[in-house]
Amino acid sequence: MKQTVFLAVILATFAFIAPNSPLTKKERKAAIDLLKSTENDLLGEVKGLSEAQLKYKPSPDRWSVEECVIHIATTEEMLWQATDAGIRQPANPEKRSEIKMTDEQLVKGVEDRLQKRKTSDNLKPENSSFKSMNEALESLKNSRGKLTAYVKSTADDLRNHVLTMPFGSLDSYQMILFIAAHNARHTQQIREVKADAGFPKN
Template sequence: MKTTGILLIALSIITYKSNAQATLTTTERDYAIRSLAETEAGVFASVKDLSEAQLKFKASADKWSVEECVKHIATAEKALWAMVEESLKKPANPDKRAEIKFTDADLVKAVEDRSHRSKTFAALEPANSNYDSAAEALANFKQNRDKLIAFVKNTQDDLRNHVSVLPIGTYDAYQFILLISAHSNRHTQQIDGVKANARFPKK
């Protein structure tokens, strides 16, 4: 009887753990927080002390200015985070994990790699943003990024088992957060490219 009782207790513990909500590991949480903080700082460093002429300079009619890059970053930040929030309102769907094609590292690498160009959705085009200036876009970007960092620091949600299947790919909620971070870095690189143009205004 004693042995049977011990086995029942052990089984109940195993069952509880299997049904418990899976939270982020310390490594996952720290990596996401660091990535979000570093890429936020990168955006602000890339536009620090730029004049209006520099913000609005375009290498050609079909290229984005620094200001347009900033507007896109802010608009995408808000839209992508809304997708994460929406996915977390739905039941966890771990069965969809088999459809995820990228590891975390490969996803970040792919998003940050500007040798592969892609056209953004019309809703995320700078011309369709709600921001009148780079300053307004930056303020909104910072507000949303700070909220996201606070969320990652404190969330106990099962981010790994909330999977979104979208036209742009299949990702779990944690990967979506990494995508948001990598996306801002992708366009920080674009800003640096604009500034490197030989015709970029001196001031």
């Protein structure tokens, strides 16, 4: 009897001191939902488009649907590589004070198409290793599947791994939100291309 009570006390003690998952259920669900919904929205917008529709450009200085998809996949690859590298480094919670945006502000700001931004040369579609939309989509679906699975199960302390990026300091969880929001931003751009008066009927 005494041994049973002792074991129960030990187990209770370990249960108390064991660290909780660094992500809350709400945070985990929010990221997963955003990753899935933005991917599905993109796939829905490009499904069934003809070659002429994929390559149509409203003007010489604007991207086609195909170029938007290539840019999304190229950028997602780069952002996750940077995020993963940051997670593998020692935690740096002292840098959390450098983060100036809430999760909501970040997602809203990235998705906002009224704020025009120029991408870096290495992320421009013409400089990508992907040479077609289908190639880019396959990469995107593969990487998004892995990323979603990672968010579902990770015990990594994403909030205390802070990355300093050209657009500001974000924690690793926010970087994942950025990936999904960037997808949404350019899905909106695809809708703009499709809404153009000169967009091919088929």
